[in-house]
Amino acid sequence: MLAFLIQRVLQAVFVMVVVALIAFSLFHYVGDPVLNMVGQEATEADRAALRARLGLDQPLPIQFFQFIANAAQFEFGISYRSARPVTDLIVERLPATLELAIISAIFAVVMGIVLGIYTALNRGNWLSNFIMTASLIGVSLPTFLIGVLLIYVFAVELGWLPAFGRGEVIDLGWWNTGLLTRSGLASLILPAITLGLFQLTLIMRLVRAEMLEVLRADYIKFARARGLSKRVVNLRHALKNTLIPVITIIGLQLGTIIAFAIITETVFQWPGVGALFITAVRFVDIPVMAAYLMMIALVFVVINLIVDLLYYAVDPRLRVQGGAK
Amino acid sequence: MSSTPSSDSPRDDGTPAVPVLSVRELRVEFPTRHGTLVALDKVSFDIAPGEILGVVGESGAGKSMTGNAVIQLLEPPGHIAAGEVHLGAQRIDNLDEDAFVPLRGRHIGMIFQDPLTSLNPLFSVGEQLIETIRTHLPMNHKQARERALELLREVGIPAPENRLDAYPHQFSGGMRQRVVIALALAAEPELVIADEPTTALDVSVQAQILALLKRLCAERGTAVMLVTHDMGVIAETADRVAVMYAGRLIEIGPVNAVIREPQHPYTRGLMASIPGIETSRERLYQIEGAMPRLAAIPAGCAFNPRCPHAVERCRSERPELLPTGTSRAACWLHDPDNPVTPVIEEAHADGH
Numbered sequence: 001m002l003a004f005l006i007q008r009v010l011q012a013v014f015v016m017v018v019v020a021l022i023a024f025s026l027f028h029y030v031g032d033p034v035l036n037m038v039g040q041e042a043t044e045a046d047r048a049a050l051r052a053r054l055g056l057d058q059p060l061p062i063q064f065f066q067f068i069a070n071a072a073q074f075e076f077g078i079s080y081r082s083a084r085p086v087t088d089l090i091v092e093r094l095p096a097t098l099e100l101a102i103i104s105a106i107f108a109v110v111m112g113i114v115l116g117i118y119t120a121l122n123r124g125n126w127l128s129n130f131i132m133t134a135s136l137i138g139v140s141l142p143t144f145l146i147g148v149l150l151i152y153v154f155a156v157e158l159g160w161l162p163a164f165g166r167g168e169v170i171d172l173g174w175w176n177t178g179l180l181t182r183s184g185l186a187s188l189i190l191p192a193i194t195l196g197l198f199q200l201t202l203i204m205r206l207v208r209a210e211m212l213e214v215l216r217a218d219y220i221k222f223a224r225a226r227g228l229s230k231r232v233v234n235l236r237h238a239l240k241n242t243l244i245p246v247i248t249i250i251g252l253q254l255g256t257i258i259a260f261a262i263i264t265e266t267v268f269q270w271p272g273v274g275a276l277f278i279t280a281v282r283f284v285d286i287p288v289m290a291a292y293l294m295m296i297a298l299v300f301v302v303i304n305l306i307v308d309l310l311y312y313a314v315d316p317r318l319r320v321q322g323g324a325k
Numbered sequence: 326m327s328s329t330p331s332s333d334s335p336r337d338d339g340t341p342a343v344p345v346l347s348v349r350e351l352r353v354e355f356p357t358r359h360g361t362l363v364a365l366d367k368v369s370f371d372i373a374p375g376e377i378l379g380v381v382g383e384s385g386a387g388k389s390m391t392g393n394a395v396i397q398l399l400e401p402p403g404h405i406a407a408g409e410v411h412l413g414a415q416r417i418d419n420l421d422e423d424a425f426v427p428l429r430g431r432h433i434g435m436i437f438q439d440p441l442t443s444l445n446p447l448f449s450v451g452e453q454l455i456e457t458i459r460t461h462l463p464m465n466h467k468q469a470r471e472r473a474l475e476l477l478r479e480v481g482i483p484a485p486e487n488r489l490d491a492y493p494h495q496f497s498g499g500m501r502q503r504v505v506i507a508l509a510l511a512a513e514p515e516l517v518i519a520d521e522p523t524t525a526l527d528v529s530v531q532a533q534i535l536a537l538l539k540r541l542c543a544e545r546g547t548a549v550m551l552v553t554h555d556m557g558v559i560a561e562t563a564d565r566v567a568v569m570y571a572g573r574l575i576e577i578g579p580v581n582a583v584i585r586e587p588q589h590p591y592t593r594g595l596m597a598s599i600p601g602i603e604t605s606r607e608r609l610y611q612i613e614g615a616m617p618r619l620a621a622i623p624a625g626c627a628f629n630p631r632c633p634h635a636v637e638r639c640r641s642e643r644p645e646l647l648p649t650g651t652s653r654a655a656c657w658l659h660d661p662d663n664p665v666t667p668v669i670e671e672a673h674a675d676g677h
Contacts, residue, residue, distance in 0.1 A: 226457045
């Protein structure tokens with residue numbers, strides 16, 4: 001178990017170093033930030049001073065080493081545009097993105113699994129046919145279009161929910177949350193649905209397919225032959241086996257939810273890191289872009305690690321040495 | 326051992342035995358796009374308490390189908406279209422799923438062919454046993470655990486207290502089949518349907534498993550429907566044999582009679598085609614042709630196109646099971662009023 005954990009952590013570190021290299025190389029291939037930052041009248045001396053202040057005059061390997069050392073301490077330098085530490089900018093906006101991502105992930109996972117089970121167990125009745133057809137729309141419509149449609153129906157026409165922003169936010173000191181106010185919750189609904197819909201349909205279809213596969217297995221027939229009730233057979237024996245492959249996909253999709261929050265945040269003018277990234281791209285604000293890249297990579301790596309450990313917890317066949325003793 | 330006295334059929338009380346299982350004119354149909362397939366047609370037999378009935382036949386003859394129909398685990402769209410199934414005094418073929426669930430495991434147990442896939446890989450053997458026991462018997466977790474240990478001991482698993490929390494993948498095939506037997510017998514059902522219980526096992530393990538099954542069922546007075554295509558298994562284990570062909574029961578009788586004096590031409594062919602150790606032959610006997618597909622079962626006797634004795638009547642009129650010796654066979658050769666004269670094999674071979 002410990003060896004397995006160490007191996008996975010080392011792999012994760014390796015991935016992060018490679019991503020850091022890519023993030024670092026951004027600094028040297030995406031234009032010259034100094035030109036963007038200084039005014040028209042700046043002298044060569046001003047530019048050199050700024051270059052020195054940003055550490056851009058050092059040799060490349062030293063710059064890279066410095067970059068990694070800083071990144072390990074969540075230190076990504078100073079934003080070219082707002083002249084504030086990048087970490088501060090991200091930490092300020094991270095709660096908005098995480099709340100959105102977590103709520104839409106819960107929405108997608110819960111609804112996806114419930115609908116997946118329902119459509120698998122009630123194959124062919126009109127409601128599951130309807131759900132399956134509707135899910136095609138979820139899979140095929142692009143996120144921004146879903147967002148715009150939702151805004152049109154629920155904000156513009158019906159006027160039930162706000163069309164943009166995060167509503168009223170309560171500052172808890174280390175975290176600002178929209179989950180404790182009415183307007184904050186109302187503002188969360190449309191973006192969360194927009195962001196989660198694709199994942200919902202994906203999870204639902206996956207759960208359904210896996211469940212149908214598992215229900216054909218011999219051990220399900222034997223479980224029925226042993227006289228276990230339908231509920232126990234379906235929700236205990238079949239569901240646990242169904243969830244093994246589903247866990248992987250859900251893990252990967254959670255990362256995607258955070259990464260693709262960019263589009264939803266743009267559509268709903270959600271003040272999260274995705275919107276920060278879009279602004280950074282527009283102004284070639286490389287430290288912010290690099291930090292965002294590292295953050296997303298970290299999210300994926302951590303989630304993958306958790307998924308591996310979950311596998312281990314769910315499937316006794318992977319616990320080879322542990323269980324045999 | 327079980328404390329519920331309710332539906333225990335007469336086992337050792339000496340009265341004429343009411344059969345544990347009584348199947349009458351059972352018909353199973355599979356509706357398909359190309360018409361309805363008749364998978365079982367007018368199958369009738371009884372199994373007495375404590376009796377082991379072997380059911381043999383080629384693949385697709387309907388052996389497993391009969392077992393699945395009795396315990397109502399037919400793959401949809403297959404369904405019982407006609408006939409009756411009685412378990413003791415209770416008619417069970419017309420029960421709906423909710424009413425049938427309490428019978429499974431408690432009154433009818435089932436053992437499947439492949440012990441490697443019969444157990445859920447994600448639950449320990451103990452969890453699966455305890456869950457089954459608690460479904461059927463009024464026990465708390467601790468009592469059920471004791472009972473599970475006792476069952477594992479009975480099926481010959483060494484050091485069961487160490488194995489209870491092990492997962493199926495940590496057992497060998499033979500050991501897993503022992504666990505499957507323990508699960509099937511956990512609530513002491515009156516009838517066990519064993520569907521090819523040893524086919525997936527090594528030959529050396531097969532005999533052990535059969536002996537175990539036979540012993541446990543004899544101790545409990547459990548009736549067994551043993552489905553297999555292995556005549557060796559039947560000869561060793563069964564009291565009576567039912568031979569199936571194309572979804573029909575064509576011969577049934579005591580195991581010695583059917584093996585030594587088979588009455589139906591198909592059974593004769595089947596017995597002649599078994600390789601024996603003491604009787605070495607140049608070539609194995611084989612029955613010409615193949616069993617018809619369900620979509621193309623001929624009129625009259627299903628075996629008539631392959632039968633050396635077939636006459637006009639065999640092609641139009643289906644024979645019922647007719648008594649002959651100690652067995653019954655569905656063949657016009659045994660019609661007491663108007664028997665068909667058998668053709669002598671050599672003459673048949675020369676004549677055509």
